[in-house]
Amino acid sequence: MKDRTLLMIPGPIEFEPAVLQALGAPTTSHVAPEFIEAFGQALERMREVWLCPSGQPFVVAGSGTLAMDMAGANLVEPGERALVLSTGYFGERYAELLARYGAEVTVLRAPLGGTVDLEEVEAALRGGKYKLMTLTHVDTSTGVRVDPRPLGALGQQYGVLTVLDGVCSVAGEELRQEAWGIDLALTASQKAIGVPPGLALLVAGRRALEAWRARKTPVGNYYADWGQWLPIMEAYEARRPSYFGTPPVNLICALNVSLGQILAEGMEVRFARHRRLGAACQAAIAALGLDQVPTDPAHAAVTMSAPYFPQGVTGAELLPKVQAAGAILAGGLHPQIKARYFRIGHMGATKPGDLLATIGALETGLRACGYKFEPGVGVAAAQRVLTEWR
Numbered sequence: 251m252k253d254r255t256l257l258m259i260p261g262p263i264e265f266e267p268a269v270l271q272a273l274g275a276p277t278t279s280h281v282a283p284e285f286i287e288a289f290g291q292a293l294e295r296m297r298e299v300w301l302c303p304s305g306q307p308f309v310v311a312g313s314g315t316l317a318m319d320m321a322g323a324n325l326v327e328p329g330e331r332a333l334v335l336s337t338g339y340f341g342e343r344y345a346e347l348l349a350r351y352g353a354e355v356t357v358l359r360a361p362l363g364g365t366v367d368l369e370e371v372e373a374a375l376r377g378g379k380y381k382l383m384t385l386t387h388v389d390t391s392t393g394v395r396v397d398p399r400p401l402g403a404l405g406q407q408y409g410v411l412t413v414l415d416g417v418c419s420v421a422g423e424e425l426r427q428e429a430w431g432i433d434l435a436l437t438a439s440q441k442a443i444g445v446p447p448g449l450a451l452l453v454a455g456r457r458a459l460e461a462w463r464a465r466k467t468p469v470g471n472y473y474a475d476w477g478q479w480l481p482i483m484e485a486y487e488a489r490r491p492s493y494f495g496t497p498p499v500n501l502i503c504a505l506n507v508s509l510g511q512i513l514a515e516g517m518e519v520r521f522a523r524h525r526r527l528g529a530a531c532q533a534a535i536a537a538l539g540l541d542q543v544p545t546d547p548a549h550a551a552v553t554m555s556a557p558y559f560p561q562g563v564t565g566a567e568l569l570p571k572v573q574a575a576g577a578i579l580a581g582g583l584h585p586q587i588k589a590r591y592f593r594i595g596h597m598g599a600t601k602p603g604d605l606l607a608t609i610g611a612l613e614t615g616l617r618a619c620g621y622k623f624e625p626g627v628g629v630a631a632a633q634r635v636l637t638e639w640r
């Protein structure tokens with residue numbers, strides 16, 4: 251029997267065999283023609299996946315936090331003001347990060363499981379002289395999705411750069427970076443992009459690059475400085491060899507394979523598939539009688555779900571039982587409710603059958619913990635959404 255337990259956490263996720271094969275291929279030189287071609291193609295494909303035809307992609311070895319760091323390091327100068335819209339743990343991380351670069355940070359905090367009111371954002375921008383605003387498209391600690399569209403529009407209206415932390419969203423949640431006026435959208439390889447951990451990925455729009463070029467002070471981080479990386483990205487895209495820091499050759503080849511698969515599926519089809527998976531998982535959770543961290547299904551993510559444990563059941567008890575039944579789920583992350591909820595990732599290569607197997611494993615675990623429900627209701631609810639959804 252194939253020994254495989256489904257990895258259904260909000261990153262890293264299950265990866266496609268072709269992507270893993272690229273990762274295991276013999277490593278070439280970083281200036282070998284076939285690698286230059288793969289890197290150049292990956293950069294071109296990022297513009298299509300981000301839906302940002304005139305953006306500048308950056309691919310740098312590191313995790314999602316480095317992508318956040320690159321935006322902070324390049325876009326703020328000491329004493330400038332930044333507005334952070336926080337819907338959980340990663341919003342708080344962005345506030346801390348920007349302060350490290352000398353920004354004067356104001357945090358607008360959503361109530362737990364909720365979003366920040368647009369009127370509140372607009373009032374802050376109107377009075378504020380902000381250089382930039384950050385939003386977390388999907389905060390992985392709450393499973394809350396923020397609608398980037400009106401925020402991008404406000405950023406354009408008030409001349410404030412909009413930075414989108416899309417680590418749990420890009421290539422899963424609908425995102426149209428350029429049409430929505432988002433100045434920078436960033437992610438990491440291991441989430442919906444579908445490549446093992448190790449790549450920080452960002453696409454900067456025209457206004458973001460202009461703001462960087464207009465800086466009065468040098469970027470206070472040698473490795474993250476776009477001045478180091480922009481010529482490298484331009485060279486690879488022009489299919490010329492170049493060097494600043496050795497690129498993670500195999501990871502970039504794997505990235506190119508995954509981006510090719512994402513575009514072969516098509517962005518619209520992919521967005522719809524994720525909506526369907528999200529709705530199916532959340533219907534199953536509701537049918538099992540579990541509450542969810544997002545306070546309104548309208549702002550629940552489609553890439554992940556965040557259910558509360560039922561009364562009397564703990565993570566230490568439930569999660570190993572679910573794993574033994576075939577699916578690895580994640581515990582809580584938000585400090586306020588860490589021990590009270592868990593998280594299920596359903597992004598990237600997740601198939602309907604993977605989700606049904608996961609809900610089945612969850613039911614097995616819940617039953618083993620003594621939680622009472624009608625066996626099969628969760629799987630049936632998910633199945634109904636998966637078959638009836640158009």
Ligand SMILES: *Cc1c(COP(=O)(O)O)cnc(C)c1O
Pocket residue numbers: 261313314315316340386388389390415416417418438
């Ligand atoms: C995972 C995640 C991060 C951090 O990414 P790392 O690769 O773990 O550094 C940042 N923001 C969000 C929304 C995430 O989901």
